[in-house]
Amino acid sequence: MDVADLPGVPEWLPDHLRDDGIEELYPPQAEAVEAGVTEGKNLVASIPTASGKTLIAELAMLSSVARGGKALYIVPLRALASEKQADFEEFEQYGLDIGVSTGNYESEGGWLADKDIVVATSEKVDSLVRNDAPWIEDLTCVVTDEVHLVDDGERGPTLEVTLAKLRRLNPDLQTVALSATIGNAEALATWLDAGLVDSDWRPIDLQKGVHYGQALHLEDGSQQRLSVQNNEKQTAAIVRDTLEDDGSTLVFVNSRRNAEAAAGRLANTVRPHLSDEERGRLADIAEEIRDVSDTETSDDLADAVADGAAFHHAGLSRGHRELVEDAFRDRLVKVVCATPTLAAGVNTPSRRVVVRDWRRYDGSAGGMAPLSVLEVHQMMGRAGRPGLDPYGEAVLIANSHDEVDELFERYVWADPEPVRSKLAAEPALRTHILATVASGFARSREGLLEFLEQTLYASQTDEGGQLERVVDDVLTYLQRNGFLEIEAGELDATSLGHTVSRLYLDPMSAAEIVDGLRDWERGASDSTSASGSPADPQAEPPADSGFTTASELAENAAGSDDDRDPDDISALGLYHLVSRTPDMYQLYLRSGDREEYEMELFEREEELLGPTPSEFEEGRFEDWLSALKTARLLEDWATEVDEATITERYGVGPGDIRGKVETAQWLLGAAESLASEVDLDAARAISEARIRVEHGVREELVDLAGVRGVGRKRARRLFQAGITDRAQLRDADKAVVLAALRGRRKTAENVLENAGHRDPSMEGVEPAPDVSVDLDDGDTDTNGDVTADDDQSSLGDF
DNA sequence: GGTACGCGCCTATAGACAGCATGTC
DNA sequence: CTATAGGCGCGTACC
Structure with a gap:
């Protein structure tokens, strides 16, 4: 389908798409348009990652906004919220306003009510509904990214209930749900009264395979010789092979420790393949990594990155993660060893993907449990960068001949599992039933059950008995703890119940x-x-x-x-x-x-x-x-x-x-x-x-650390210089302040201004010579202090 | 005596949303 | 109820 033939979209859009080099829609996108996404129709699109889901979302939202509406884009991760915001901001040139709202970040400059497109996490949307955000009623289009996450036991129910609430509040709301390829997309479509696009189409070929011994067995039946040389691991052989073809590899492992260890080992594989220029730039990045924090993790990561390898997991700080992701996208880092953080999250495709571990520790299963087909496919889907690589390859590692067959059966040829609602679990209902009653969606037990009828759970089960039983248990619990009152069949949240619901607490x-x-x-x-x-x-x-x-x-x-x-x-x-x-x-x-x-x-x-x-x-x-x-x-x-x-x-x-x-x-x-x-x-x-x-301060610094621009370190320095609270800072001797802040004039001025000093200017002020500030070189004071306390209390008992 | 290697045993285990009101070194 | 990589201590083989 040609971009000129799109019905219902704003008139600037076709030209805009052409400027981006898009003349024609991908087949699944065309199907979506035929199903009426641009004309307000509900749609479920179950298609692989990187096959143009974002454009489908944009078509729906832009056409809805063009008709005078307002769109909401729901993401599962905060990191994705900012990524999508950046994507959508290119429409600001056409007069659209984009807003973001997550727990730790709210877009500034104009309230969300004035935005045309709002990006938010599902929990945030839930919270906004609970707190009666007025603009929710103005929504005409909601897009849900990664809907297959309704299958998640902890966070799925939130998404499910939130969608049901939005649709209830606004029966004309256009609902677009984007999903990875799953086994039962039609069930989602039934639930949402939506048209369905269910496709395997990818813009770039993906070849799945299993490596064992000296060969890579591909799904089309062919084999590639990929030999493992003296003592190296299979993963190392694959990485080396990819490097010889000038490509990069993403390796998925099952624990943080494994990610770090594998990155350390693979650094040796990558090192010889780096050019001098690359080595130089990598050294710079390694330096930046060390600057983020001076922990062991930081050092290990920097060492690996200097050699063109890296690890990535949730124990990294934000700065670390960004540096690694950027360096990998810039093709400086050739291998990233990651836990599933990277598969669910941001966009970091790579020529080859290796799924090294296909089992993961799972406490509830009492040991190692195999990953779901859906998860493995999501990881494998990261292989192949459209426009950059000729094709992508995703490789599983087998340790025995039998395992080759097993992996083919289990993952390569297998269809992903069906998505099933987890709403009927008690912990999920505890919080959602309270919220549903507190925000007035249901006033009686019957009303509650009727509301729950609109969820995926209800559409997936025939017998209501299970749900009804759990609902009663939960109502009893909520009543006994003083969150709800039940009188003559009427449900009413107590004031404590309202507070709990608004605070978003379990x-x-x-x-x-x-x-x-x-x-x-x-x-x-x-x-x-x-x-x-x-x-x-x-x-x-x-x-x-x-x-x-x-x-x-x-x-x-x-x-x-x-x-x-x-x-x-x-x-x-x-x-x-x-x-x-x-x-x-x-x-x-x-x-x-x-x-x-x-x-x-x-x-x-x-x-x-x-x-x-x-x-x-x-x-x-x-x-x-x-x-x-x-x-x-x-x-x-x-x-x-x-x-x-x-x-x-x-x-x-x-x-x-x-x-x-x-x-x-x-x-x-x-x-x-x-x-x-x-x-x-x-x-x-x-x-x-x-x-x-x-x-992160002791009691005596609480007041000081409350001053803007003063954190745990500056507060401690000021305190040591004899300035013990905000009032003293306000009238402090500027020379002392400047010395305490190690002669940083600009910082000192800022701090004094924020503290309300009459004349914060540092002009002509010299640091007072008798103030010593040596806390961050080595573990002298604060740390030494605490360690001493610690030793005292534990030694005393032996 | 020192080193290199292989074996068996032991240990440890992914991810990350939310209130409210503003900003680390 | 399910596994496996890595680290460590130990024993053996070899120089």
Whole structure:
């Protein structure tokens, strides 16, 4: 189909596409147009990655906007939100306004209501609906990227429920759903009352194969000789072979450690193939990587990159990831060894893809579980860059002759699994039922079930019995914990319930937080026996186990003599409290850790909020310990322990620290709201703990770190120079400030201005000579300090 | 005596959304 | 209920 023949699109679009070198649509795109995407029709497109999904989305959104509408583009990852924003911003020249909204970022300059196209994550959209964002009603078109993720147990239900809500709010809404190739695209189409484009077409050939011994067996039956030389691994042989053809390789492995180890080894394979010029540019990038942070991960990555290899996983910080992705796209880095982060995420195609590990550890399966066909196909789909490579090759690695056949059967020739709704699971319904009631989508049990009828789950199952049963369990749970009231069949969210829904908390997290805080106020004496575990946990839904109901408000109102002062709650206690909620991704407890944290628990049990579960309750006790480990990490961060020490002590990457800190910040913010909601007096302690973790500073720096432009390091330097709070900074001797900030005039001016200094100008000011500021060269003060504390407390016990 | 290698045993295990109100070194 | 790579200690073979 020629771009001139597109019905319903703005008149500038055909020319715009031609300028981009697009004269004709790809076949699946043409099918989509024939199905009416540009004329407001619903559509499900199940097509491979990189076969033009984005254009289908654009056609739908632009034509909808051209008719005076407003479009929403839902992405699964924050990283994709910014990528799509960049894509769509080229339409700004035609007067369109693009906006982005994710948890940590909101586009500035004009509210989202004024935007023509809004990009957001599914959770953010859910949250916007819960908080009654007024512009939601103006939407005329919603595009969902990667809809097959409704199959995901944790995040799928959010997408499902959110789509159902959007469609309910606005029955005329055009719904376009983009999916990877899946087994049951027609089921999605039925659910969304949509036309269907289901195609395998790719703009560039993809040849799948399995490597074993000295040969690469391809799916068309041919074989390529690809010999493994002296001692090298199969992966190395493939990488070398690709390099000889001047191509790059993406290697998928199943753990972070494997990614790092493989990158280190493959660096040796790549090194001899680099030109001098490449070596020079790679050295520069390696230097930038070292600048991002001075952790071991950072060093290892820099070493590998200097040789043209890299690893990529979620433990990397944002800066690291971007540098690696860019260098790979620029073809400087020849090999990237990645965990599945890269397959789901951003656009980094490569000549060849190697799927080295096809099994992955899965705690719920109790061991290694094979990857799904869908996942493997998604990884393989990264092979071949349109316009750059003649074709793409995706290779699985077999370790035996039998495995060759197995891999062909299991992945190369197999069709992807059907997508199935995971909505009927209790944890998902807990949060969505509360939100559905709180935001007025349902006012009775029947209304609730009727609403759930609009989900994929309902369209995929014939017997409603299962769903109904879980719904009743969840309603009971929500009622018992004081989130909902049920009266004469009427459902009503309590004010606590509304708060929880708006805060986007899992109700179970909210219950845990409220109970923990309340338990503290009630005093320690009766808490050891106060575990709310039902007598027979087996008979109760798992959601209930171990929690006193949050509705026992009246019980402690009387107050007793052993009430404790809420200001005495320690930061560790609060960090532990939020770390044990289901909203915090827990740290893995390694074998050696168990003993260490049992000891730690023994020493600091007093500080924790709520009764420690019995050691015989295996699962709960384990969770309690790993929450303690997470809490310790946060405490270290809030005690100015430096990054490198933390990564080493807890076995995490630099990016993980950021993630934990961010989550803790969010949950503590939520805890603050909850405390005031239920009249608990802990707000001050929580707020301080939150600010400390936010800036990563000890108590005495909280005030200083609140000044814009002052982080944990600058705050500490100022403090050492004798400036201990914001007020002092406001009237400080400029010479001292300048010296404390190591003579950086511009920084000092900024800081003083933000602190409200009368005359921030640094002109003619010289750093005061008697102020010494040596904290970042080596692990002198802050770290040394903390390490000493640490030694003291642990040594004292042996 | 030193080194190189191979074997068996032990260990450890992917990803990342959200409130609210603004900004690290 | 499922696996496997890598690191380490140890024993053997060889110079």
